[in-house]
Amino acid sequence: MTDTISQDSINKALWAACDTFRGTISADTYKDFILTMLFLKYISDVWQDHYERYQVEYGDEPELISEMMKSERFVLPPIASFYALYERRHEPGNGERIDQALHAIEEANGTKLKDAGKSVFQDISFNTDKLGEEKQKNTILRHLLEDFAKPELNLKPSRVGTLDVIGNGYEYLIKNFAASGGQKAGEFYTPPEVSDLIAELLEPQPGDSIxxxxxxxxxxxxKCGRKIVANxxxxxxxxxxxxxxxxxWSLAKMNMFLHGEDNHKVEWGDTIRNPKLLDKNGxxxxxxxxxxxxxxxxxxxxxxxxxxxxxxRFRRGIPPKTKGDYAFILHMIETLKPDTGRMGVVVPHGVLFRGSSEGQIRQKLIEENLLDAVIGLPEKLFYGTGIPAAILLFRKDKHDNNVLFIDASRECKAGKNQNLLTAENIRKVLETYQTGKSVExxxxxxxxxxxxxNDYNLNIPRYVDTFEEEETIDLMSVRRARLQLQQQLAELETKMAGYLEELGYE
Known part of the structure; x- marks a missing residue:
């Protein structure tokens, strides 16, 4: 067995591979190429690792080993292997060959990499003019293949150990792309600390559908699924x-695959206009x-x-035309099981107090006794926006008609551009929610x-008083200190005058 490699080494090598694209195309574009190549390299290394293991076990028996390989999680056609592409990297047509390899992988793995006819790699093409004219494109992709062929990115299970190492590397890349992604970052990523907090609050149990x-x-x-595994x-x-x-959607499908989440169904489409997660009756x-x-x-x-x-879904009211926050909330409410359903959603603070149709919807949700807690978060937690947000928790199994308000807006580790929820911050919120009592x-x-x-206004300062009285200033004490400083200054001036006189200065 070769030496194992650390998560940090993998992460650094992955981020360094991005240098191939920097200065040529934007991060928002090249993230798809990097993440897809990581996917291809990983499944190629797993396939090769397992093939070599069977060779040791059964000897040089290609037909037997071929049969054994059919029981793998996925099928890798020979022409689709990363190593087949790498061997031909100096030839023209790298973009076309990579696209053909991805298509072959999709076809060989059926529904694992498809949903309702849409393929994972449908919106990703390495044979694109975004990478420049043919010669430049071929050179860039040759460099990319060479980056992933480096020893640091030998992703064989016998070397990296657990599957999570690869999944974590994938998450690391997504996080870094989100951090530099500006306004588009929020389209694909929730900071892991916020995901941790929500998953803890919702207490996923074995057998849950999430x-x-x-x-x-x-x-x-x-993150919700992994809480069940951990707990x-x-x-x-x-x-x-x-x-x-x-x-x-393609990122999500690849992410699920790399994390070993085979029991999933992720659909592509607009949830509000065209919800795809339907039962057999529609x-x-x-x-x-x-x-x-x-x-x-x-x-x-x-x-x-x-x-x-x-x-x-909108029988309680139709949200404003230019603000879809309650459209998502109402959709989510409608998809909760009647007895066990629980829900956590991240919202901007305006959802807590805006009036008109939003105020009417909010009133009905509160009167139906669905709202369980309102948790205010610090600013600058989310990529692409500096505004503070809140978590709304709803439950179908409430036993009282109270709502817990938690002001965690000052609970974070401050950063230059991004704030961070620490484990202690998360634990404090969680313990307060579980206790369900007021805390000064x-x-x-x-x-x-x-x-x-309060007219159904959920603005947190209406309920949690965080006002700190300013300390009373003792003016007489300040005056005494000032007089003492004046006296010390006069003594220093006298000493200084004496020194200057000794040195011959007038």
Whole structure:
């Protein structure tokens, strides 16, 4: 067995591979090439590692080994191997060969890399003019193949150990692309600390069905699944998602594959206009857990079609035309199981207090006793926006009509451009939520009557008083200190004058 490699070494080598594209195309474009090449390299290394293991076990028996390889998680046609592409890297046509390899992998693996006819690599082409004219494109892709052929990116299981090492590398890249992705970052990534917090709050259990209707690259969805593995040692759960952006849907599918999440169904399409997660009768599927970090205040979310929605998702009211926050909330509410359903959604603060149709929707959700908690988060947590956000928790199994307000807006590790929730910050929120009691200047358990008195306004400062009285200044003490300083200054001036006189200065 060769020496194992650390997660940090893999991450650094992956990030260095991006240098091939920097200065040629934007990160928003080349992230798809890097992430897809990581996927191709990983499955090629797994395939080769397992093939070599069978060779040691059975000797030089190609037909027998070929039969044994049919039981693998995936099929890798010989022409589609990374190493076949690498061997021909100096020949013209690198882009076309890589695209053909990806197509062959899709065809060989059936539904694992397809959903309803859409293929994972449908929106990703290495044979694109975005990489320049043919000669330049061929050179860039040769460099990319050479980057991934370096020893640091030997991703054989016998070397890297667990599958999570690769999944973590994939997440590392996505996080770094999000950090540099500006406004588009929020389209595909929820910071891992926020995903951690939401997953802890929702307490996923073995047997749960878990859905994210705006799943991005799938990080929040998978975090909920991994909580079940960590807490119960069980993989008895099912993951469901839907994503509107084709290239981001592809990231989610590859991400699921690399994390070994085979029990999943991630659909491509607009959740509000065309929900795809339906039961055999054509109704919305229901889930134990529904969670999402949907796009903040989405314009053109589907207002014109909402009045005639065949699923009656907007019977409590139609959200404003230019703000789709409550469109996602109402969709998620409708997909909760009646007894076990629980939900966590990230929203901008305007959702807590804006009036008009949003105020009417908010009132009805509160009166139905679905809202369980409102948790205020610090600013600058999310990529692409500096505004603070909140987590709304809803439950179908509430036993009282109270709502817990938690002000965690100051609970973070401050960074230059990005703030970070620490493990201690997460633990404090979680313990406060689980205890369900008021904590001075941090949390308040409000009754339905109090929320009615506040006209269903959920703005956190109305309930959690974080005001700190300024310390009273003792003016006489300040004056005494000032006089003492004046006296010390006069003594120093006298000493200085003496020194100057001794030195002959007038």
């Amino acid at each position: 859905c994210d209707p705006a799943c991005g690259s799938g990080s929040l969805l998978m 119960f040692g069980s993989k008895q759960y099912a993951l469901y998602g839907q994503e509107a952006i084709g290239s981001t 109704n919305l599927m229901l889930f134990d857990i529904v969670t999402a970090n949907p796009p903040f205040s989405l314009d053109k979310w589907g207002y014109d079609e909402a009045e005639n929605d065949k699923f009656s 200047k941090y949390a308040y358990l409000a009754s339905l009557a109090e929320i009615r008195e």
